[in-house]
Every structure is written in structure tokens, then in C-alpha cells.
Amino acid sequence: MTNEAWQIQNIWLGIGVSAAVFLVYYAVAYIAARITKDEEDLFIAGRSIGPVVNSLAAASTWMSVATFLGVVALIQQLHMPFVYMWIQLILSVPLLILFYGALLWRLEVFTSVSFFDLRYGKPVAFLGAVWMLLIMLMYMIGQYIGVAKVFEVLLGLPYLPSLILSALLITGYVTIGGMKGATYNDAIQMVIMMITFLVPLAAILKALGATGYWFPPLGYGNLTDVMLEKIPTFFDLRFDPRFYAALFVALTMGILGLPQLAQRVFTSSSIKAVRRIVPWFCLWVGMMFSATYAMGFAGVYHFASIGETLTRDAADKTTLLLNLAYNPEWVSSFVIAGVLAAGISTIAGLMIGIATVVAHDIVGALKPHLPDKKRMFWGHVALACTGVVSMLISLNPPAFLITSIFWAFGLAATAVTPMLILGAWSTRINKWGAFSGSLLSGALYIILSPYVFSAISVGDGLVAKLGYAAALITVPVGFMLTIFLSLAFERVKGEEMPAVLANTQDLVEKMHGWPSVTGDRYNGTRWLFALCILWLPVLIWGLMPW
Amino acid sequence: MDPYKKEIKGTIFFFIVYLLICHTGVWALIYGINTDIRILGFPAHYFIAIVLGWFGVLAVSVWWNIWADRLEVEIRGSDSDNAGTSGVTRGQA
Numbered sequence: 001m002t003n004e005a006w007q008i009q010n011i012w013l014g015i016g017v018s019a020a021v022f023l024v025y026y027a028v029a030y031i032a033a034r035i036t037k038d039e040e041d042l043f044i045a046g047r048s049i050g051p052v053v054n055s056l057a058a059a060s061t062w063m064s065v066a067t068f069l070g071v072v073a074l075i076q077q078l079h080m081p082f083v084y085m086w087i088q089l090i091l092s093v094p095l096l097i098l099f100y101g102a103l104l105w106r107l108e109v110f111t112s113v114s115f116f117d118l119r120y121g122k123p124v125a126f127l128g129a130v131w132m133l134l135i136m137l138m139y140m141i142g143q144y145i146g147v148a149k150v151f152e153v154l155l156g157l158p159y160l161p162s163l164i165l166s167a168l169l170i171t172g173y174v175t176i177g178g179m180k181g182a183t184y185n186d187a188i189q190m191v192i193m194m195i196t197f198l199v200p201l202a203a204i205l206k207a208l209g210a211t212g213y214w215f216p217p218l219g220y221g222n223l224t225d226v227m228l229e230k231i232p233t234f235f236d237l238r239f240d241p242r243f244y245a246a247l248f249v250a251l252t253m254g255i256l257g258l259p260q261l262a263q264r265v266f267t268s269s270s271i272k273a274v275r276r277i278v279p280w281f282c283l284w285v286g287m288m289f290s291a292t293y294a295m296g297f298a299g300v301y302h303f304a305s306i307g308e309t310l311t312r313d314a315a316d317k318t319t320l321l322l323n324l325a326y327n328p329e330w331v332s333s334f335v336i337a338g339v340l341a342a343g344i345s346t347i348a349g350l351m352i353g354i355a356t357v358v359a360h361d362i363v364g365a366l367k368p369h370l371p372d373k374k375r376m377f378w379g380h381v382a383l384a385c386t387g388v389v390s391m392l393i394s395l396n397p398p399a400f401l402i403t404s405i406f407w408a409f410g411l412a413a414t415a416v417t418p419m420l421i422l423g424a425w426s427t428r429i430n431k432w433g434a435f436s437g438s439l440l441s442g443a444l445y446i447i448l449s450p451y452v453f454s455a456i457s458v459g460d461g462l463v464a465k466l467g468y469a470a471a472l473i474t475v476p477v478g479f480m481l482t483i484f485l486s487l488a489f490e491r492v493k494g495e496e497m498p499a500v501l502a503n504t505q506d507l508v509e510k511m512h513g514w515p516s517v518t519g520d521r522y523n524g525t526r527w528l529f530a531l532c533i534l535w536l537p538v539l540i541w542g543l544m545p546w
Numbered sequence: 547m548d549p550y551k552k553e554i555k556g557t558i559f560f561f562i563v564y565l566l567i568c569h570t571g572v573w574a575l576i577y578g579i580n581t582d583i584r585i586l587g588f589p590a591h592y593f594i595a596i597v598l599g600w601f602g603v604l605a606v607s608v609w610w611n612i613w614a615d616r617l618e619v620e621i622r623g624s625d626s627d628n629a630g631t632s633g634v635t636r637g638q639a
Contacts, residue, residue: 080592084571087599091568094607098560102614212586218596221587228581235581235589237574244571252565275614279607286600293596425554512553513621521550 011156014333021192021337022169025185025344029177032184039375042178043110043356045267049183054273055280057183058093058264060190060341061349062285065146066405067292068197068339073315075296076303079234083293085247090289092255093265093281099256100424101265102274103511111353112262112420113361119423119507120431122365127438129357131415132259136357137390138408139260140350144394147343150336163394166344171387174348175380179267182348189341190284196338198291200323200331204298207326217290223301230304242472242541243463249538250471254409257416260353271513295319351390355382399451407449410467414474415442418482424511427504427523432493433486441478445470459546472542476535483528549620556617560610567602570595 040046049057074082093101100115109115113132117125144167151162174182198216205213205220212219227234255261268274299318302325303310310318319339323332359382364370370378418441419434448470450457459469490497501523509517547555566573574591585593 081571083592083595084569084574087570087595088568090599090603091564094564094603094610095561098557098564098610217600218586218588218593221584221593224581224584224587224589235579235592237571237579241572241575244569244575247571248565248569252569271618272615275611279604279611282600282604282607286604290596290600513618515622527554 010329010333013330014336017333017337018340021341022173024188025173026176028185028188029173029181032177032181036178036180038372039360039379040110041180042376042379043352043360044263045179045183047108047267048180048269049267049273050269051273051276051280053183053187054264054268055093055277056190056284057186057345057349058261058277058281059284059288060186060193060345061260061264062089062092062346063190063193063288063342064143064346064405065150065339065343067193067288067342068319068335069146069316071292072296072299072318073312075293076300076310076315076318077312079231079238079300080236081238081243083296084244085251086289086292088247088252089255090282090285091252092258092261093285094278095252095256096258096261097265097274097278099421101262102271103424104262105266105268105271105274106511106513107507110263110266110360111356112257112259112416113357115423116419116434117361117365119504120419120434124419124431124435124438125361125365127435128416128419129361131411131438131442132357133354135258135408135412135416136260136350136354137393139405140347140354140390141394141397142405143343143347143350144390145397147340147347148394150339150343160395164391166340167387167391167394170344170347171351171384171391174351174387175383178379178383179263179352182352183264183267186345186348189345192341193338193345194284194288196334196341197288197295197319200327200335201291201295201298203331204322204326205294208298208301216294217287218294220294220297223297227297227301227304231300234300242546243468245538245541246463246468246472249475249542250410250413250466250468251406253417253475254411254413254471257412257420258409259357260349263353263356264349295322298322351383351386354386354390355379358382358386404466407451407465407467410449410471410474411442411445413471414445414478415439417475418478422479422482422486422528424508425522426528427501427508428490428525428528429482429486430489430493430500430504432489433482433484436485437478437482441474441481444477445474448473458542463546469542469546473539476539476542479535480532480539483532487525487528549617549624552620553617556613560606560613563606564603567598567606570598 036042071086104115107115107118109118113125113129116128144163147166148159148163151157151166152159173185177185201216202213205216208223210220211222265274265277268277299322302322320332320335323335359379363378415438419438422429423434447453447456448458449467450464457464458473463469505519505523506517508522514521579589579591581589583590
């Protein structure tokens, strides 16, 4: 199958639609720039965003190019297990808000790194910043490459100019509009994504003979028998229980620690608005995820019906191929706008995440007395530099930065999530335990993965590449080390501890909404030991050969 | 129940419920799959995974919102009781 098969014939139609949506994004960014007055506006939208817009923006940040392209290809490759793998990603925002999002909102922090600074001090904040920048950079480069490929493959433009053009366009509007512009643009992009994915999908399903095409997420059940005739293993579980356990350990625990989603929560106008994000987010994301499975099903069904086997590269374009096969060409130009919306909304969230960590958390920590105007100036510079530097890295990315984003989730689960969750729920976790636990377990995760020291990596094939095999060891280690080392340092640092514990007690109780401190909340150790005991069998399971 | 204990137990409870409804692959492994058992034409395990992964998690999220709003009121009420007896105003601890 050649590139022409998934390119639209009328390139100007695709370029026209893409240009029109970018004009809208720039207009929104321009309006947002006029009401951006200080650093709080620039990085957390002045804590003014309501739950519907914020949930759309969070959903849009969470939906990436993969939703339109990669996922459908992976359903073709992995069938049912991939659906199980993807479904639990909806838990990102619900669990993040349940465990710490609402709590951190009360502290008026800008990012999770700001929380680390308040809770543990600067060394842990810097370590957290390093992990988060690495994770966000990996994520961002993948999105840049994805968006550039959309320009390249779907519109027929060369790759290098596609990458530079798309990166500069995105960097421009995010730098101008800051978090306010990005939030409203993200919300618009989510609406574009839903329309450009669901409406053409309904037409595709109708053409394939699905009786419930008018409700694409669940409207193709009557095609099951034909699917089972063509591919009898489509609904099989295929993998052993450890694979499914690893989905929880590496992915569910990893997405909890993603900084770009946490920052969305901090833009909320009230604590209730933070909570209300959760059901709205589930509505939008559930709809898109379910439609993605339908598109994957339709893709597998279509190509099995015509007896064609797709290459991996062609499978990535299934959404486009189906649209070109069953819908008029102008529909495909709107689908391209949807793919671009998916990619750039994710990039926008990551750009602001990185810029906030650099300009607010790191520069702010080193130069705490900068006047507001200078903070704003350096904030804009950080946004522009984030976009340009990421683009330059994307031109020729080092191999370790283009490993699967699922691997980065495992790193977040190992090095970030333990000190976030434990720090929010226990006063007994201290800076020494958090720092050593995060550093050692994070390093262990990298060592056990196949990308640096392949000779000592655990597992092989998919579970090793995605970081599942390593995470099954390092996530329990991360939690256990953080707990045990914190309690051990409590004894070693005897004289310092009363003051440290008093400050921590004050902060943690405040986070949970208690207006006065009793001094006896969240300071037990029994549940910490119980948690270690619960992680122990997971660790033993992870140590067994795959 | 003491709002402090309620907060901790409730958070663990909702975490477990979220996991159960979004990790239905584990259920399928335990109970096995049979593609002849259908719901709306889909094999039951596929249908359950999709519906719980959308409407299930949505319903739990609405439930959690209601619970968390009530808990917040209880925390404030309970804390004013505490502050009057054994509690210490923040900043004095």
C-alpha cells in the first residue's frame, strides 16, 4: 500500500480546513493574551476555569494523535487485550483528583513540583522536576513527530518542513495565549475531535452494515458473528494474569503522576469545580474511547472482509483509510483537522507543563524575588523555548526519547506516584525517604528496562518494551523504599524530626481541608506497613521469570 | 462515623471500585470467556468492559462527587467542634 492510498486527492481542501482551525486557535489565544495579567493567569489560568470547560480541556490533553491513529492499529495487532489496556486509562483524572488533585488545589500550587517543594523542600522538588521533564519531553516529542507525520503523509508535504511548520504554529499560539488560551483552545479541540471522529464513524459503520450505526460506541454488535468467522481470536484474552496485573501497576499507577493533567486541575475556580471535572471528563473520554474501539473493530472487520493484510505503517492510517473508503473526500479533510486537534492539544498541555516547571518551579526557586513583570516575561520565554527546543530535539531525537509513552508511564508510577500519594496522605513520609526512594527506584526502572543495559533487563518482547516487566518490580520497590527509608531517617535524624513533623502535620491537615490542626491525623504507621505487605506479593511475582 | 476515618475509608473504597470496573480483564481471566454469551450482539466480556469503562466509571464519579461534598461539610463541622476542645489553630502546631 502506497502513501497515495491514504492521502486526500485535493490537498488544498485539507490545508484549507487545517488553516481555518489554526486561525480559530490563534484568535482564541489573542483574546486570552489580553486578559492574561500575571504569572498565575499565564500558568494556571488565574484559577478561573469551570468544570465543563476544564473537563473538555483535560480530555483533550489526554487524547493524543494515538487516539485517531496508533490505537486503531494496536487494536488490529493486539485485539481484545489492547481494549483492556486502553480502558483503564480513563482513570487518570478520577484517581488523580481522588488521591491528590483536590488536596493540592487547596495549597494553591502551580504544579506537582511546587507541592514537592512545599512538602519536602528543594532537593526533592528538583528531583521531581527532572523526572517530570523527562516524562513530558518523551511524550511531547512523540506528539510532534505524530503531528508532523499528519502534515507529511496525509497532506503530502515533506517531513522536515512539516515538523518545523507544525511546531512553530503550535508554539506560537500557546506562547501568546498561555494557560487561558490553551484551556479554551483545548476545549474547542475536544469538541472538534468528538465531531470529526464520531460522525464519520457512524457513516462507516452504516456502510459496513452495523444496525446501531446511529450510536457508534455500541452500535456494531450485529457484526460480531462475521468478525468471529474472519478472526476467531479477536475477543480472546491472549495474555497471562501477570500482564493484566501489570496494567494496574505500570499504567494506572503511572497516569496518576502525570504532571500535565494535574496542572489542569489546578486551574479550577473552586474545590467543587475540581471534583465536578471528574464525571464530565469520564463522559467525554468514555465516549471517545468507546468510539476508538468501534473504529478499531471496523478497521479489522473491513480489511478482513476484503482479505487484505495491512503493514504496521498502513495500519496506523486505518481511520483515514476507512474514511477515504466509505465517506466523501471532504469528510477526510475534517478528520485530519481532528487528528491535528488531538496532537496539538496534547502538545499545548505538555508545553505549559514543562514551561511552568522550568519558569515557575525551578527559576522561581532560584530567584524567588523576581518582580511580576519579569516573571511574566520569563514565563513567555520559557513557553517559546519549550516549543522550539522540543522541535529541535524532534528533528533527530535520541533513541531513548522515542520509546513508547507507556514506558514513561511506568517511570511515573515508579519515581513520582509514591512520593506524591504518600506525601499527601502521610505525615511520616519525609524528604530523605522521598528523595532516596524516588532516585533509587527510578534508576532501577531504567536499569531493568531494555533500553540502557539490555543484558540485565527483565522480561522480553512487548512487556519489556512497554516497561510492564520492570514496573512490576520497581513500583513496589518505590513505595517500600519511600516508606522504610522515611521511617529509618526519622530515627537517624532524631533532633531535627519534631520540627519537621510539626510543619508536615500543618501542611497535610491543611491540604485535607481541616481549618485547624489536631496533630494526630495522617500520622499512623500501621497503614504504611500494611501497604508494604500488599506490595510484597506483587514484587515477588515481578521477580519471577516472564 | 468520624469524618477523618470516613475520608480514609471512603477514598480506599472508591479506589477499589474504580479498579474493579476498569480492570475487567481480570474478571474475564477468573470467570473465563464465552463468545456465545451476548449482550446487544457483543460477547459479554467485551460489552461489560466497554460499558463499565464508560458509564460505570461515570456513575461512580457522580457518586464520589456527592459523597465528597457531604464529607467536606462534615469535616468543617467536626473541625469547629475540635477547635473548641482539643484542636489547635493552624500555625500554632
